[in-house]
Structure formats: C-alpha cells, structure tokens
C-alpha cells in the first residue's frame with residue numbers, strides 16, 4: 171500500500187553539501203508526517219535530471235515534485251503537465267514575499283506551479299585563504315588584479331584555478347566573465363540575445379579572458395565534477411574556484427569557515443550585479459491521493475524558518491524577502507545584501523548557464539560554443555562569431 175502522505179522527489183543534490191541541505195528538507199517533511207521517496211539523478215546543473223524526468227513524464231508517471239530551473243519550469247507548464255499550488259500560495263500570501271524575478275518562473279497563467287527554495291548566484295569566486303595570503307593577501311577587485319594573484323599562485327606551486335571540465339561548469343564561469351564586461355553588456359548579449367553584442371569586440375574579449383583562465387587549470391581538469399574542484403580549494407591544492415554559491419556548501423560540510431579558511435568575493439568587475447538562479451520544486455499534476463502531500467511540501471518549503479535553516483546549509487539565500495539574516499555567515503549575509511542591491515539597481519539578471527536567461531535550446535547552444543573554445547577548438551574571434559550564429563539558430 172502506498173503511503174497516504176508520500177512525496178516522490180526528483181533532484182540532483184548528490185554532493186556532500188547538497189545532500190546535507192536536502193536532509194534539512196527531508197527531515198522537515200518527515201516531522202510533518204510526509205514520507206520522502208528519493209529519486210536522485212547525479213550531475214551538476216541538472217541536465218541528467220531533466221533527461222530522467224522526460225522519461226518519467228513520457229511513461230505517464232511523473233514524480234510528485236521535481237527540482238528545476240527557470241525556463242525549464244515554463245516549458246513544462248506550457249505542456250500542461252504541472253499542478254496548481256494557488257490554494258496554499260494564496261492562503262500564505264506568497265505573492266507579497268517572493269521577488270518578481272522568481273515569480274516569473276514560479277507562476278504560469280496566473281497559477282503557482284512551483285515552490286522556490288532559494289536564490290543562488292553564479293558570479294562568485296571561492297579562494298583558499300592560506301593560498302591567498304601566500305599570494306599577497308589581498309582579494310582581487312579587478313580582472314588585472316586577479317591575473318596577478320593567479321600568477322602568484324602558479325609560482326607558489328599550486329593549481330591556481332580549480333576547475334572541472336564539463337560544459338555547464340565552463341558556462342558558469344562564462345556567466346561571470348560576460349558580466350565582468352558590464353551589466354548592460356550581459357543584458358544585451360545573454361538576456362536580449364542581441365546579435366551585435368554576441369558577435370562584437372566585447373564578446374571577443376570575453377573569450378580572450380576565458381582562454382586566459384584556461385591557462386590556470388591543471389592537466390586533469392577534463393570531466394572533473396564541480397565538488398571535486400571545490401575539494402581542491404578546500405585542501406589548498408587549488409587556489410580558487412569560480413562557481414555558484416553551492417560551492418560554499420562544500421566548504422561548510424568540510425568544516426571550513428568563511429574569512430578564516432576561505433574567502434568569498436564577487437567575480438572581479440561584477441561587484442554590484444548578480445546573475446541568479448533559483449532552485450524551485452515544480453509540482454506535477456498527480457492523483458488526488460497525492461495532492462495533500464504535495465501541498466504540504468509546497469507550504470513547508472515556503473516556511474520562513476525552513477528557508478533560513480535550509481539555505482544556511484546549501485550556500486544559497488532565501489527565496490523570500492522577509493527572512494532575517496541572523497543565522498547566515500558573512501558570505502550568506504553578503505549574498506542577501508548583494509541580491510537586494512542588484513534588485514534595486516536593475517542589475518539582477520538570470521544566469522545563462524543555469525537556465526534563467528534563455529530557454530534550454532539557447533542555453534545548450536551557448537554551452538557548446540563556450541566549451542569548444544575552452545578546449546582550444548577555436549580562437550576567440552571565431553568563437554564570438556560561432557556564438558552569434560548558434561544562438562540565432564537555436565532561437566529559431
């Protein structure tokens with residue numbers, strides 16, 4: 171017999187830090203009498219999870235709740251496969267406490283279809299504190315200062331840039347490098363998909379910077395998982411990692427403290443702007459027997475104390491604007507302040523790498539060009555031209 175209150179949850183939170191955060195959710199639901207049926211699909215960025223999901227939906231048997239990002243949620247909503255959370259969302263006033271930038275993806279046709287858990291952002295750099303001290307001790311604020319630090323780390327005999335050679339990880343770095351050419355340029359190229367911005371001189375410079383970063387990774391980078399790159403920085407074998415704030419979850423899981431063992435900075439040149447992605451649990455249309463548990467889960471996720479407890483562990487910041495920052499460490503407090511500032515200034519923009527700037531077809535076209543260039547298959551001028559072409563084709 172199936173449990174009366176059971177949720178089957180598809181997600182890609184399988185690293186140490188991610189699993190610790192997931193456990194906060196699992197335990198919270200269990201305390202409310204909801205049984206958790208786990209469906210983990212490993213693979214950072216969630217591509218493999220989305221493939222597994224398609225198979226389940228095609229078989230006519232979708233999970234209750236699915237971790238998903240941005241435009242992927244909208245795509246499923248368009249197909250009419252998602253449920254309706256309005257009963258809970260209205261009673262709990264979600265409209266008033268969840269930022270509009272998130273609601274754009276959590277709602278479709280006036281209906282809440284997903285419950286946002288958090289806000290991550292991709293323009294961060296995670297630096298080993300001892301390695302930084304050995305390289306002069308000053309966190310870089312500009313691209314040129316960062317190059318100086320990377321060179322010193324290289325001279326000190328460590329891998330300056332800990333990186334995992336997977337398309338989504340290169341794309342995550344690319345988000346930050348594009349943003350370092352200015353928020354207007356990020357918007358024109360990644361959000362508006364303007365062909366002139368995609369192919370122009372600034373984009374050539376972005377690719378030059380990517381090539382420069384490529385020169386700081388070790389020989390074994392190819393295929394490495396992101397959390398293993400984090401581990402290199404944690405252990406001091408790597409100097410820094412350019413990665414979203416889920417990386418902080420790995421540092422915390424390893425018992426490391428911000429400001430003491432590691433330093434978090436915005437990617438030099440992107441201060442004051444944020445490229446965000448929000449993990450949301452999209453809720454599928456399920457039989458009546460499962461609806462109660464689904465609504466219970468949605469409500470539990472939006473509970474302010476849960477939002478605090480979960481995001482403290484995950485490395486992200488709350489999806490609600492009314493959660494106090496007391497429980498967060500300095501990186502988390504900075505993340506919350508940066509988000510609010512960017513939101514006010516109009517410099518809060520969706521991450522291309524994590525599905526919040528454009529639909530999957532465009533995202534995949536960007537992945538392809540960025541990763542081919544990173545692996546030396548073309549020079550920077552050719553890459554900018556190829557990017558504009560690939561995006562135009564994917565836009566259809």
Ligand code: BGC
Nearest residue numbers: 213214215216290416449524
């Ligand atoms: C998700 C994070 C996750 C990361 C690595 C991102 O797309 O938003 O929650 O930790 O991928 O798996």
